[in-house]
Structure formats: structure tokens, C-alpha cells
Amino acid sequence: MDSLTRIFEQQPVWAQSLIGLIALGLAALAVNFVLKKIILRAAAPYLDRDSDRIDRAAAWLATVAPLLVISYGIEHVPHLYDVVHDTIANVAQALIVLSVAMAIVRALGYANEVYERQPQSRNRPIKGYVQLVKIIVLCGAAVILISVLIDESPFLLLSGLGAITAVLLLVFKDTILSLVASVQLTSNDMLRVGDWITMPSMEADGDVIDISLHTIKVQNFDKTITTIPTHRLVSDAFQNWRGMADSGGRRIKRALTIDQNSIRFLDDEEVVELKKFKMLKDYLAAKRDEIARWNAEELSGEDAPVNARRLTNIGTLRAYIIAYLQWHPRLKGEGFTLMVRQLPPGAHGLPIEVYCFTDTTSWLEYESIQADIFDHLLAILGEFDLRLFQEPTGLDLARGLGVRGSAGA
Incomplete structure (x- = not known):
């Protein structure tokens, strides 16, 4: 050992400083390797496997140790200029402040994540409070970090900032607003x-x-x-x-506007004719049984048909559309709403709204599927003796008045 010391002392001043810096760097790397590659890996099975936040917090905290080695070990490197010694020590201490702050931020995020797994978190979330604490920690760390780098008291820095706060708020108003907005957008994953x-x-x-x-x-x-x-x-x-894209389905919400003058009851012959539709067989059988039982119980002894329940062409159309949508191979089923509903009637007819989800979010495929569905529904209306509402055009008026135009020739 004495011989190594003598050899070291015989080297030039610059070589002694270089050797000391290399030895200090190797010591810091060795400490970092032991903590992160050995100790943290050995502790990994005992940490929460459902989140990587605790791993990141531990990694940031482990970074403090090699930085402490550098911060205190730099004093033992010989023949360094004071400015070099102070710069390295201050940078190492600033990085220690940063590492501790990031470890606290990650730990706070993990605490919020663990809390969100609890049922009560839905009614009483603490995410806003956690974000506020994170901002306070980061702001405090920034003040301490700057004070360490310039080797001044943080209280002196704060007193100086207080005098120019109004000017800073005015000059950097847009930047502050954007910074706060960026934090909110990122932290809330908006x-x-x-x-x-x-x-x-x-x-x-x-x-x-x-x-x-x-x-x-x-x-x-x-x-x-x-x-x-x-x-x-x-x-x-x-x-x-994004929610739509992640779900894998895109909503169809469009209405057919039915001419209310075409809505009426179905007679027995028409019901028999509609039984030809495979999709309506079960509906018609169940509905006729239900109506027959009701009429028998509620209208016993009466023969006025106006008091009886009867099938309507509009109700049967709704049943057909529901069956058609349930059969359609490109629509989502379980977990996605599928319904056909009446909207309030108005001056432009009775809207029958189709509400369902396609099995794709691709715009082109979505439009093609939607068009195919409504192509079919528009074409099938005549089978139920229903018409779409359409405001009269000039051609309609001309035909009503018996005028032959070039379009009708």
C-alpha cells in the first residue's frame, strides 16, 4: 500500500487529479451497480407487480447514493482548482435534490394509484390533492436546486423572487397558463x-x-x-x-323519418303475409298470443274492434329493424347498446332512430356499413306499407296540378 502511495505521489499534479477523478467515478458506478442491479433486483419480487411507479421511485432514490459518493468524495481528489471542486460538488448536490424530488413525485403517484384501487375512490378521489402536492414538491425542489447551484441560501432566493413576482406574472402570463395546462393535460391523460x-x-x-x-x-x-x-x-x-377508438366500435345514430299518414293497424291477411319474413316469425307469434290473451281478458263480451289491441305496421317495422341489426355480422353485440326507438313526432314526420355500434372504427368501413344498413331499411319500408316523409318539390306540385313538364315527359 505504501509503495502505491509513493508511486501516486511521484506522478505529476495533473495525473494525480485525473487518477483521483477516475477512482471517484468508478466508486460511484460501483455503488450504483450494487444498488440498482443487485439490491433492487433482489427486492423486485416483493414490490407491487401491478404498478411500475414504485420501481421508478426506488430507482430515483437509489440514484442518491452514487451522487453522495461524488459530493463527499470530491474533497479527497488532490490538486483540484477550487472552482472545479465547488462546481462538481454543487452539481452533485443539485442532482441529489432532483432525485429525491422525483422519488417523492413517483411515490405520490403510486399512493394515488393504490388508493384508486379502493371502491371509495370513485366517490372521493384524491388525484387533485396529489397533483397539488406534486407541484409544491417540484417548486420547492426547483428553488433548492437553484440555490445549491449558485451556492446561496434558498431564503435569499425566495426573497429576491418575491420582489419581481408581479413582473414575472405579467411577462410570462401565457407561458404560465400553458405550463399549468400542459401539466393538467398530461397528468389527467386528456x-x-x-x-x-x-x-x-x-x-x-x-x-x-x-x-x-x-x-x-x-x-x-x-x-x-x-x-x-x-x-x-x-x-x-x-x-x-380516443375512447371510441379503444372500444373497437363506432356508434351509428341516425333516424328514418316516417310519413305519419302511412301509419296504421295491420289486418290478419297482412300479418300472415309478414310471417314470410324469417326475422319476424317469432315476434309475430309472440305478439299475437300476447294481444289475444289481453283482448280475451280485458274485452270479454265486447265486439267493438276499436277497443281491442292490434298490431301496427310501425311497431312491426321496429321489431324487424331490431332483428335485422341483431343479425347483422358487422355490428357489435354484448356490452354495446343496440336499440330502435321513436323520437317525438313533429312537422317533418315520425323519426325512428337506429342506435348501434359497428365492429370497426375505420371511417371508410364505418360509412360503408352504415350506408348498407340504411339502404336495406329504406328499401324495406314498402313491405310494411310505410313511406318516408319528404317535403314536396316543384315536380310534386306540378304533378298534383296535372302539369306536364320536361322532367315528367
């Missing part, structure tokens, strides 16, 4: 690159292609680019279609 969003107030309808501090870029479906200030996505309403 927006990701690739999401399809619609925001009518900004005339945006397309995919998010870039998220930065101040702006969000949206490529509309007509290939134009809309640039939205980040804070507007928090202050204004927008619609994110």
Missing part, C-alpha cells in the same frame, strides 16, 4: 399524440400531431393544420374520440 379530437370553437376536427408547451397542432381531415393554444384545451370544451 390528450395524446394521435388522438382524434373535435373542437368547434377552434374549427379543429382531426388528429393531434404535436403537443408542445404553448401550442397543440391538429391535422384536420381536409389536411389543413389547426394550431390551438395549450391553455384553450383546458378552458374550452373539446371532444376526444
Whole structure:
């Protein structure tokens, strides 16, 4: 050992400093390797496997040890200039502050994640409070980090900042708003690159292609680019279609407007004729039995048909549409709403709304499936002696008046 010391002391000053720095770096790397590659891996089976947040928190905390080695070991490296010694020590201490702050932030995120697994978290979420604590921790860490780098008291830094707070708020108003909005968008997972969003107030309808501090870029479906200030996505309403894409199904919500003058009861011959529809056989049989039992119980001794329950062409159409949608191979079934409902009748007829989900979110396939469904429904209306409502055109008026035009010739 003495011989190694003598050899070391015989080296030039710059070589002694270089050897000391290399030895310090190797010591820090050795400590880092032992903690992260041996101790943390050995402890991994005992950590929560349902989340990687606790692993990240432990990794950040383990980073403190090699930084402490550098911070305190730099004093033992010989012949270093004071400025080099102080710079390395200050940077190491600043990184220690950063590592501890990030470990606390990750631990807070893990605590919130564990809480969200509990049933009561649905009614009493703590995510907002956790985010507030994270902001306080990061702001405090930033103040301490800067004070360590400039080798001044953090209280002195805070007193200096207090004097220019009003000016900073005025000059960096948009930046502060955007920063807060970015934190909210990211922490709440409100927006990701690739999401399809619609925001009518900004005339945006397309995919998010870039998220930065101040702006969000949206490529509309007509290939134009809309640039939205980040804070507007928090202050204004927008619609994110990611949930639809993740579900694998896209909603069809469209109505057929039926001419109310074509709605009527079905007679027995028409019911027999409609039994030819395979999709209506079970419905007609069950409905006729139900109506017959009701009429027998409620109308015993009466023969006025106006008091009896009867099948209608509009009700039978609804039953047919439901059966057709349930049969359709490109519509979602279990877990997705499928219904046919009447909307309030109005001056433009009686709307019969189809509400279901396709088994794809592709725009082209979705439109093709929707068109096929309504092609069929429009064509089948005549079988139920129903008509679509359509406002009269000039040709309709001409035909009503017996005028022959070029279109009718």
C-alpha cells in the first residue's frame, strides 16, 4: 500500500487529479451497480407487480447514493482548482435534490394509484390533492436546486423572487397558463399524440400531431393544420374520440323519418303475409298470443274492434329493424347498446332512430356499413306499407296540378 502511495505521489499534479477523478467515478458506478442491479433486483419480487411507479421511485432514490459518493468524495481528489471542486460538488448536490424530488413525485403517484384501487375512490378521489402536492414538491425542489447551484441560501432566493413576482406574472402570463395546462393535460391523460379530437370553437376536427408547451397542432381531415393554444384545451370544451377508438366500435345514430299518414293497424291477411319474413316469425307469434290473451281478458263480451289491441305496421317495422341489426355480422353485440326507438313526432314526420355500434372504427368501413344498413331499411319500408316523409318539390306540385313538364315527359 505504501509503495502505491509513493508511486501516486511521484506522478505529476495533473495525473494525480485525473487518477483521483477516475477512482471517484468508478466508486460511484460501483455503488450504483450494487444498488440498482443487485439490491433492487433482489427486492423486485416483493414490490407491487401491478404498478411500475414504485420501481421508478426506488430507482430515483437509489440514484442518491452514487451522487453522495461524488459530493463527499470530491474533497479527497488532490490538486483540484477550487472552482472545479465547488462546481462538481454543487452539481452533485443539485442532482441529489432532483432525485429525491422525483422519488417523492413517483411515490405520490403510486399512493394515488393504490388508493384508486379502493371502491371509495370513485366517490372521493384524491388525484387533485396529489397533483397539488406534486407541484409544491417540484417548486420547492426547483428553488433548492437553484440555490445549491449558485451556492446561496434558498431564503435569499425566495426573497429576491418575491420582489419581481408581479413582473414575472405579467411577462410570462401565457407561458404560465400553458405550463399549468400542459401539466393538467398530461397528468389527467386528456390528450395524446394521435388522438382524434373535435373542437368547434377552434374549427379543429382531426388528429393531434404535436403537443408542445404553448401550442397543440391538429391535422384536420381536409389536411389543413389547426394550431390551438395549450391553455384553450383546458378552458374550452373539446371532444376526444380516443375512447371510441379503444372500444373497437363506432356508434351509428341516425333516424328514418316516417310519413305519419302511412301509419296504421295491420289486418290478419297482412300479418300472415309478414310471417314470410324469417326475422319476424317469432315476434309475430309472440305478439299475437300476447294481444289475444289481453283482448280475451280485458274485452270479454265486447265486439267493438276499436277497443281491442292490434298490431301496427310501425311497431312491426321496429321489431324487424331490431332483428335485422341483431343479425347483422358487422355490428357489435354484448356490452354495446343496440336499440330502435321513436323520437317525438313533429312537422317533418315520425323519426325512428337506429342506435348501434359497428365492429370497426375505420371511417371508410364505418360509412360503408352504415350506408348498407340504411339502404336495406329504406328499401324495406314498402313491405310494411310505410313511406318516408319528404317535403314536396316543384315536380310534386306540378304533378298534383296535372302539369306536364320536361322532367315528367
